[in-house]
Amino acid sequence: MAQMKLPMCLIENQEGGEIVVNQDVAQILSDITQPVVVVAIVGKYRTGKSYLMNKLAGRSDGFALGSTVQSKTKGIWMWCVPHPSKPGHTLVLLDTEGLGDVEKGDSKNDAWIFSLAVLLSSTLVYNSVGTIDQQAMEQLHYVTELTERIKVKSSPGEGKGEDEEEDESTEFKRIFPSFIWCIRDFNLKLELDGKPITEDEYLQNALKLKKGTGKKVTDYNLPRECIRHFFHSHKCFVFDRPASKANLQRLEELQESDLEPEFVKEAGKFCTYVYQNSKPKTLSGGHTVTGRWLGNLAVTYVEAIRSGSVPCMENAVLALAQIENSRAVQEALCKYDSEMSQRVDRFPTETQEEFLNLHQESEKEAVKLFMNQSFKDENQEHQKNLIEKLAEKRAKYSQRNEEASAAKCRALIQDLSVSLERGISEGEYTKPGGHQRFVEEKQKLVDAYNGSPGKGIKALEVLQEFLIEKEKVGASILQADKSLSVKDKEIAEQRAQAEAAEREKQILEENNRRLEQLMGDQERSFAQQQEMLMEKMEEDRKKMIQENDWMITEKLKEQAAMLNEGFKRNCEMLEDQIRDLREQNASRGSWFGDLVSAVLPGAVSGFVSKLF
Template sequence: MAQMKLPMCLIENQEGGEIVVNQDAAQILSDITQPVVVVAIVGKYRTGKSYLMNKLVGHSDGFALGSTVQSKTKGIWMWCVPHPFKLGHTLVLLDTEGLGDVEKGDSKNDAWIFCLAVLLSSTLVYNSVGTIDQQAMEQLHYVTELTERIKVKSSPREVKDEDEDETAEFKRIFPSFIWCVRDFSLELELDGKTITEDEYLQNALKLKKGIGKKVQDYNLPRECLLHFFHSHKCFVFEMPASKTALQRLDQLQESELEPAFVTQAEEFCSYVYQNSKPKTLPGGHTVTGRWLGNLAVTYVEAIRSGSVPCMENVVLALAQIENSRAVQEALCKYDSEMSQRVDRFPTETQEEFLNLHQESEKEAVKLFMKQSFKDENQEHQIKLIEKLAEKRAKYSQRNEEASAAKYRALIQDLSVSLERGISLGEYTKPGGHQHFVEEKQKLVDAYNGSPGKGIKALEVLQEFLIEKEKVGASILEADQSLTRTEKEIAEQRAQAEAAEKEKQIQEESNRRLEQLMEDQKRSYEEHEKLLREKMEEERRKMKEENEWMIKEKLKEQAEMLKEGFDRNAEMLADQIRSLREDKKEENQGSGLRRFLTAMLPGALGGIIKKIF
């Protein structure tokens, strides 16, 4: 990918609180076909978020730092760079505008910016100042609103099982979570013992027992962080420099910063580089830059329309876009492969042409399988099969036309002597018919003896012989050296030869038809084989994802039991049972196989009828 020298606004926060996707930024993403590791940072304005993002890029500036009480970042800004550790991956950094900006005064807009950061990222960094206390938790109230702003399933709430807890699925789609505490001045101690940063966060996320509203308000953001995000990491940072120097933080050399802060920032960057995973969708589908751009557009359109973004609908919409694109790119791949082989036209045999087609088709189908996902009922794959059959027919016609042109040119060269004899009247003399037959046979022998018999060779010869039938009949009729009986015998012989040639042409045509049908069968078997492999891989990924979810829920359950929160543990037990049932259903995946044997052969049968 081309290096972005500076960040660009991806999602603009316009006057009046409307959010829109910047099309220039979306275009940059659309050109990135690599998997993306997406790190988004959120937090209150003027907490140093942009500085951390710049450090991840290896720059002291880029994202606007802001040295006043005003929030500099509006909307969500994006910076795409090659990943420093993961070869073949792109690191996408998203810097969000400061939450709680008094000048903006729009908490609803803040909530959507937070929501988009969660939905688009694979790692979410929350940046705060001071300590992790109740005030810091209250400032993170946006996390408690996620249940109102994101849906996992598309089915209406009123028809759902009332015991179904959709938020149990959030961990499957949400990013990992890092809490960065800036200007931290406390000792990392608990009950007189030194603790790690992660233990500091774990202690801050502990729930309180009780049933009152205060307890519920205290627990709610903590429960959301624990249950929605699948990992929790903490970094604390000392004050980077003096208060005066902070106003020009982007201009300071590293030597002018506090050594402890420099070390802490390096540890943060190293952790993000090594542990932040590529963005994925449910089912283990890895997101590319192009997918990320489409996701951003789809989410923002849903928000602008006043609806709640639904993960299931968004993924299906993305699948439609990507699968349609996969069909087109696969067809372009076929054309590209065939264009490298047309210099071998005309082929000498039908088998040779079909081999060229098969090589090109295989590359096209492999590309489609690589790029497509969630192809419901194999709708796009069947469309690809039909389009490839159409393209094969066009290239076959092109090959036949080249063959016909080649052999018409050959027969024109070979018939020069015969045509001169006709025009000079050499065959209208007594005995001329025999002379004409002999010359014609010499031409046929020379034609048949030419190297390489192409697809249209027999038909072109027959076309020429039919063209000369009237001339031969006239010469025969005018030859006074022949008796009526001899003329009848010669005429019958000519008719028999013509009939034999037609029979040969028909037999050749039938043989080629059988070869085409065999090729169509082979094509189906190849599609079926690759589809089975793809389904098996997707089933494996879903199984792994489910097993991971069960493991995560078991850890949560163990922690709840340890802390004495029996009701929470019981709720998690229900979620675990539900996940295990899903796993059982996955192992019974014969429905897709039945589809393969029922649907694809029927579609291919229709293709054969249309072509033949």
């Protein structure tokens, strides 16, 4: 990918609180076909978010650093750079507008920026100043609003009722990013009960729940429950103040040697951790997101917000699947054309079988490309469309092959018939015994024609076409030949008719054989596509089971923590979720075979009958 020299605003926060996608910047994402690791940072304005993102980009400048009380970042800014430790991946950095900007005064707008950062990222960095206390948790109230601002499914599942939103939140961990809390200007000792603790233990202790009931306990627990329940990984970094107060205003100008050593060390640890542990963005089902997919998702989510509805991940993924599957069909067809164009120099093929082999090679490459790019192709509608389009293209190339054969055969006959045509025009065959000479010259032409290689599949038909043209001439010559008796002429006529009939029979047999080969090729094509579909669906099934196993592990960790803290009711809820996931895994093996066998046969029988 071409590296972006500087960040650009992907999602603009316009005056009046309206958010829009900058289409020019979204196009940059559309050109990225690599998997993307997406790191978004959120937090209160003027807490040094942009500095950390610049460090991740390997730069000291780039994202604007605010040195005054004004927020510099409006909306969500994006910087795409080659991933420093994952070849073939792009690191997408998203720097968000500071939350709680007094100049904006719109907490609803802040909540949407926070939600978009969650929806688009594979790692979410929350940046705050001081310590993790109740005030810091209260500033993170946006996480408690995610169930109101993000929907997993477009409609309640079967048997679901009014508690669907609460049920949906159990799926957040599957699709939400990992969570990193960066605490800036941290000046406490990392100790608990007089014993040293790690940064992660500090965060885990801060996320512990209080027992009891009442509003105070609920308010205290809610953000902590959401962080633990929604995000699958919790990491913490604590940073000393980077420089003196005077130097903070010109951080972009400072060299690392001018910064506090402990700050530089922690920033290095933070970057290393993100590079090594932040995973590519994925969708439910384990589908890896590319830059192009990310751009489409951003547009879909923002349009949902602008329309006044809640962004729905299922709808967004289905819309993305429609776009990508349609694109996959078109790119597969282009691939077929590209492969066939490299083979047309072999036209005309000597046999139909040889042509079908060329088609099969090209078709296989096209279908492979489609299978690699398509996902969530409901009822294999796009694959069925591809089958029909490929058959149409095969028919067009078959016609080109036949036309090439016919043209070559006609040119050959024209060359071979010079002597015959001269004899006709000069009246050589109108003399006594001329009919025999005409027949011999014509047979000499036929023998030379049949002995010439590379004529292709129209050889018989073009020859028959030529001989039919000469039938009237031959009949005239026969009747004019005074050396032949009436009986001789009758025998000659019968022989000519028998030879013509035999050639017609051969043409009919050849056409029937080609039709059988064509139908056999179609059956082979469907069998090959069904096999490739089975492999793809098996791969998707394994991904889903692997994802569910990962979810079970995460929920078991959450359950163990809850049990350790004495929250038995929470453990029972998690047990129900774990049981549901295990049942999902068990059921995926049973429906798989039935689904695969039911997908393409309907398309096969319908299409074959229409084609033939």
